[in-house]
Amino acid sequence: MRLRNKTWAKPLIEAHPEMILVRPEKMPGQWQTRFAQEQPLYLEVGSGKGQFIVAMAQAHPEYNFIALELQEAAIAMILKKQVALKLPNLQLVLGDGADLTDYFADGEISGLFLNFSDPWPKTRHEKRRLTYHDFLRQYQAIMKPNALLQFKTDNQGLFEYSLVSMNNFGMTFDLVSLDLHHDKRVTDNVPTEYEEKFSADGGRIYELVAHF
């Protein structure tokens, strides 16, 4: 998903250093100081326009959340929502999921979400997939032991690839769903923008939950 540049994005980001950090390399181990309360910290990598992470932060005031996005225009759209909502348990990051160990300390994250990550179907782009082993190595470093990684996608190829990649990495699967929206085991699904779009078109949603 590539959003068109927004002229208002950079000034909005610069105006709200209390809500958003850009490539925050001085923050490992310090994230709790950015929130109203110290509580378990959850991270979404590739938040898009933020529907999921905002709904999660509203539904779970007992947890802290970070939305991380590569695209300035996308994170600025989340920031716009946060400026209006002022959720005390939500922080935003403009940065790259490939640099997570620069942003977070070992074991700082209690759970990680990947929602409808770009599939990068060409073999030569495998390294860009957010479930490629270099990314898994970083997730493992910043997540607490046994913390859960939750991954949703509409893309069967990326789902199969991710199952194999995580299995080869030695991860343990807690849930594998081939049809999330008709799966009676899942009762607390929070939909993302992409998820609503694809399922409205009759598409099937896959989910896996796993830990290192």
Ligand SMILES: C[S@@+](CC[C@H](N)C(=O)[O-])C[C@H]1O[C@@H](n2cnc3c(N)ncnc32)[C@H](O)[C@@H]1O
């Ligand atoms: C297909 S969109 C899905 C957005 C949202 N999660 C949803 O489900 O509606 C994928 C998002 O991941 C972001 N993304 C891709 N690679 C990333 C990376 N390495 N680090 C951070 N974000 C990334 C893209 O900019 C894009 O906004």
